[in-house]
């Protein structure tokens with residue numbers, strides 16, 4: 141390994157996952173935000189400016205590479221997004237910020253916004269596509285498929301790295317392969333797919349969730365498709381397989397674990413991986429509340445408190461920035477679970493299962509896991 145790469149791996153990171161607005165131009169029934177616990181208020185521009193400054197200062201003072209992610213709601217609806225992006229873009233030019241990501245709605249993506257994203261050197265713009273036109277529009281609203289495709293074309297044409305995210309339900313599972321192929325042909329770099337999360341609107345819509353075996357079948361269909369495609373989508377294939385942790389289980393079942401290790405760089409099991417790169421993740425809601433992960437305990441409030449202050453007073457943030465410690469915790473918690481404690485890919489799967497199961501239980505078996 142080169143000295144540069146080694147050094148790169150050892151650098152600490154901090155990630156701001158900022159749900160900067162609760163406003164949205166769509167009203168998807170399955171939306172995670174449809175819950176009384178989700179704040180419905182936004183902060184004024186001067187407070188958002190302070191939040192961003194505080195985060196950049198945290199990165200500077202603690203000598204970390206910073207990553208900034210703007211989400212919502214629809215972050216493109218915030219009038220001060222250009223200013224926030226300009227500041228983030230300048231911090232990127234100065235070498236403090238390594239990555240800028242936006243999860244935005246393409247219906248509100250105009251030429252001026254595309255230029256602004258270009259100027260800030262945005263690293264990834266993520267567009268949600270949940271099926272071919274009729275199915276997507278039944279989930280996300282009429283016209284949203286066309287808007288997504290037009291948005292993808294405009295972004296790709298402007299050289300902005302673009303990804304697609306697909307939320308799996310009963311009605312669209314059979315279209316994943318086709319949507320993957322289609323958006324890749326449009327020049328999309330990454331394709332992420334995840335099952336319906338049963339929280340907020342996802343809980344109301346739970347009758348649409350796939351069974352575990354149906355989910356396994358979708359993973360298998362995608363794998364067959366990617367196998368047949370050879371080297372055609374090599375980079376997207378690697379990221380796709382690494383992102384869906386249950387692929388570790390599927391590769392294990394297929395006797396292809398070595399291939400999985402070589403492809404993703406992940407070591408699925410047993411526990412005891414070398415200490416990973418340290419990364420502190422701040423999830424910030426639109427009202428400034430800072431949480432550990434969705435549905436997990438509150439750690440503080442910005443801009444009233446600085447990120448530095450919140451970090452220094454939060455044993456949880458310290459614990460969760462250490463990938464190795466997360467593994468240890470996962471192992472401790474799953475010691476008595478018959479399913480996970482004897483699982484050959486637990487080291488890969490369990491650490492990713494943190495934080496989506498409510499504040500009380502930090503780790504749990506992947507809800508979509510089909511293993512008995």
Ligand SMILES: C[S@@+](CC[C@H](N)C(=O)[O-])C[C@H]1O[C@@H](n2cnc3c(N)ncnc32)[C@H](O)[C@@H]1O
Nearest residue numbers: 170171172212213214243268305307336337342
């Ligand atoms: C909350 S949205 C915010 C960004 C933007 N408004 C959008 O929809 O792309 C972030 C992502 O979460 C997905 N999502 C929303 N509700 C979900 C649920 N119940 N389960 C899984 N994903 C969900 C959306 O489809 C989107 O890809």
Ligand code: SF4
Nearest residue numbers: 164166167168171213
């Ligand atoms: S999923 Fe995204 S676009 Fe749909 S309502 Fe939620 S925030 Fe808005």
Ligand code: SF4
Nearest residue numbers: 480483486489506509
């Ligand atoms: S949920 Fe548990 S049993 Fe299933 S793959 Fe993950 S660690 Fe293994």
